[in-house]
Amino acid sequence: MQKLFVFDLDFTLWDAGGTWCDHTNPPYRRVNRHVEDSYGSRIVLYPDVLEILNRLEENNIPMALASRTGAPSWAMQLLQLFEIDHFFPYQEIYPVSKIKHFDVLKKQTGFSYSNMVFFDDEMRNIHEVGALGVQAIYVENGLSLQLVEEQLVL
Numbered sequence: 001m002q003k004l005f006v007f008d009l010d011f012t013l014w015d016a017g018g019t020w021c022d023h024t025n026p027p028y029r030r031v032n033r034h035v036e037d038s039y040g041s042r043i044v045l046y047p048d049v050l051e052i053l054n055r056l057e058e059n060n061i062p063m064a065l066a067s068r069t070g071a072p073s074w075a076m077q078l079l080q081l082f083e084i085d086h087f088f089p090y091q092e093i094y095p096v097s098k099i100k101h102f103d104v105l106k107k108q109t110g111f112s113y114s115n116m117v118f119f120d121d122e123m124r125n126i127h128e129v130g131a132l133g134v135q136a137i138y139v140e141n142g143l144s145l146q147l148v149e150e151q152l153v154l
């Protein structure tokens with residue numbers, strides 16, 4: 001059975017300079033492989049992220065985002081600057097409990113909670129979303145290939 005892979009943003013896909021992207025200072029600019037805000041703070045994707053997204057796409061695994069950032073438009077700019085927004089046809093980005101994000105994702109995608117896998121660095125999200133029946137994976141030091149591969153049955 002195919003699964004929907006859902007990702008948090010801050011401290012899961014990227015590190016916004018040791019903080020959350022809603023604590024950065026746009027405008028942003030792309031510099032080589034990272035992004036800088038107007039103060040020169042670096043926002044970086046975790047090292048495995050591009051490979052993970054490409055591999056999932058190659059295997060036709062649908063992907064979504066669930067972020068409760070207070071600055072959705074900034075997060076969307078970062079997705080575009082990192083050139084990864086196209087991986088995610090479903091993007092739920094707004095500051096409420098992630099139960100809401102998953103309710104919308106279930107309706108939009110047709111996937112049941114038991115056929116979703118979710119990666120996040122905050123235990124409160126893991127507990128809330130896990131209680132829905134979603135396989136919720138705690139991300140400690142940024143998303144890694146190993147964490148994702150453990151959830152892949154190819």
Ligand SMILES: [Mg+2]
Nearest residue numbers: 008010011121
């Ligand atoms: Mg996070």
